[in-house]
Every structure is written in C-alpha cells, then in structure tokens.
Amino acid sequence: MPPPDFLIARYSQQPPSIRPHITLTFAQSTDAKIAAIPGKQLILSGNESMQMTHWLRSMHDAILVGIGTALNDDPQLNTRHLPPHSPPHNLPRPVILDSHLRLSTSCKLLNNFRAGSGRRPWVLSTPNQDPSWISRKEALKQAGANIIEIPSLNGISFSLNSSPLDRYALRSYFHSRSSAITPRS
Numbered sequence: 214m215p216p217p218d219f220l221i222a223r224y225s226q227q228p229p230s231i232r233p234h235i236t237l238t239f240a241q242s243t244d245a246k247i248a249a250i251p252g253k254q255l256i257l258s259g260n261e262s263m264q265m266t267h268w269l270r271s272m273h274d275a276i277l278v279g280i281g282t283a284l285n286d287d288p289q290l291n292t293r294h295l296p297p298h299s300p301p302h303n304l305p306r307p308v309i310l311d312s313h314l315r316l317s318t319s320c321k322l323l324n325n326f327r328a329g330s331g332r333r334p335w336v337l338s339t340p341n342q343d344p345s346w347i348s349r350k351e352a353l354k355q356a357g358a359n360i361i362e363i364p365s366l367n368g369i370s371f372s373l374n375s376s377p378l379d380r381y382a383l384r385s386y387f388h389s390r391s392s393a394i395t396p397r398s
C-alpha cells in the first residue's frame with residue numbers, strides 16, 4: 214500500500230539542493246495543548262492521524278526530538294503503524310538534542326537499534342570536559358548511540374541556512390515539535 218496521494222503530491226518533489234527539507238509536526242488538543250503532566254505521554258492522535266504521522270516518518274531521512282521528549286515518552290520514532298511492505302518502509306534516523314547526555318542507555322531507541330529494528334540514534338551534544346559527561350558519552354556509545362559534538366553557547370542552532378544536520382547529508386528531516394524546539398528562519 215503506498216502513502217496517501219496528498220502526501221505523495223507534497224513530498225515526491227526533490228528536496229531543495231541548498232536547504233534541507235524540514236517538516237514540523239505536532240498533535241494538538243482542541244484546547245491547544247501538546248503535552249500533559251510531566252512524565253506522562255499524551256496520545257492525542259486517532260488511528261488515521263497516527264498512520265499519517267508514520268507515513269510522514271517513512272518519507273524523511275531523520276526525525277528530530279529534544280531530550281525532554283526522549284525522557285518523557287521513551288519514543289520509538291519508527292513506522293510500526295504502517296502495513297507490512299517488502300522492501301520494508303524507510304525508517305527515519307532518530308536525532309536527539311541532548312547537550313548534557315541525559316539519554317538513557319536502555320531507552321527504546323537504543324534497544325531497537327541493538328535488536329536490528331531501528332536505525333542507530335544520533336545524539337547531538339555540546340562538548341564538555343566534565344568527567345561525568347565523558348563517562349555518559351562512553352556509556353551511550355557502548356549502548357549504540359552515535360554522539361555528535363557540536364560546540365555551542367546557547368543551544369545547538371538550527372538556522373535553516375546552516376543546520377548541523379546538513380553536514381551529515383540528511384536532506385530531509387521530520388521535526389516532532391515540543392515546546393522547547395522552535396525553528397529559526
């Protein structure tokens with residue numbers, strides 16, 4: 214089964230050659246909320262909407278979330294709601310913004326990677342000489358994460374003209390929006 218026509222029409226265009234193609238998505242309640250109480254994942258999407266999200270995931274190179282989302286939701290960021298297909302649907306590369314390397318070594322993203330059912334997660338962090346940061350870096354690498362160190366003062370900048378992801382040849386990414394990550398033009 215292919216993706217719905219309206220998604221094919223929108224996403225079959227080649228991504229622009231200079232800037233990456235970014236899709237920003239979030240599910241919102243009728244009273245404009247995207248999250249509930251801390252520590253609890255809030256499922257807002259119904260079945261059809263969730264399936265559309267998974268089609269979108271299959272059509273992007275990567276999916277970007279903040280560490281707050283990774284810790285709160287322990288997400289999988291895969292395409293498991295799509296009908297089985299041969300060859301398998303494209304899985305987006307999970308990319309986590311995590312300056313202090315708080316990601317758990319036993320999170321589902323790393324478990325799925327080690328089980329062969331998910332891509333290796335990329336953790337974008339800020340280099341640090343603190344021994345505890347270095348030891349967390351080693352533990353996460355051991356668990357399968359690719360730690361990408363990006364010097365920054367006030368958080369990793371995602372200016373549309375020079376995203377750190379450009380350097381890693383990700384031409385499209387799917388940005389699951391939380392409250393904290395906002396794109397700058």
Ligand SMILES: NC(=O)C1=CN([C@@H]2O[C@H](COP(=O)(O)OP(=O)(O)OC[C@H]3O[C@@H](n4cnc5c(N)ncnc54)[C@H](O)[C@@H]3O)[C@@H](O)[C@H]2O)C=CC1
Pocket residue numbers: 238239240241246247248249252253254255257278279280281282283285286310311312313367368369370371389390391392393394
């Ligand atoms: N309804 C929906 O569609 C979605 C809801 N959510 C919800 O959002 C909540 C999590 O939100 P938050 O923790 O506020 O946001 P978040 O998931 O973006 O995490 C915030 C943290 O990410 C890191 N971060 C973000 N941008 C960064 C940057 N440019 N450079 C370096 N580090 C950066 C910082 O450590 C920051 O404190 C969860 O409850 C989750 O369920 C998340 C995604 C989609």
Ligand SMILES: Nc1nc(O)c(N)c(N[C@@H]2O[C@H](COP(=O)(O)O)[C@@H](O)[C@H]2O)n1
Pocket residue numbers: 239240254255256257258262263266278282283286287288289290291389390
């Ligand atoms: N499409 C959509 N609908 C909702 O109701 C949601 N809460 C989200 N959240 C995003 O999806 C991630 C969970 O992914 P998995 O189901 O574990 O694959 C979550 O972390 C948010 O980024 N999305």
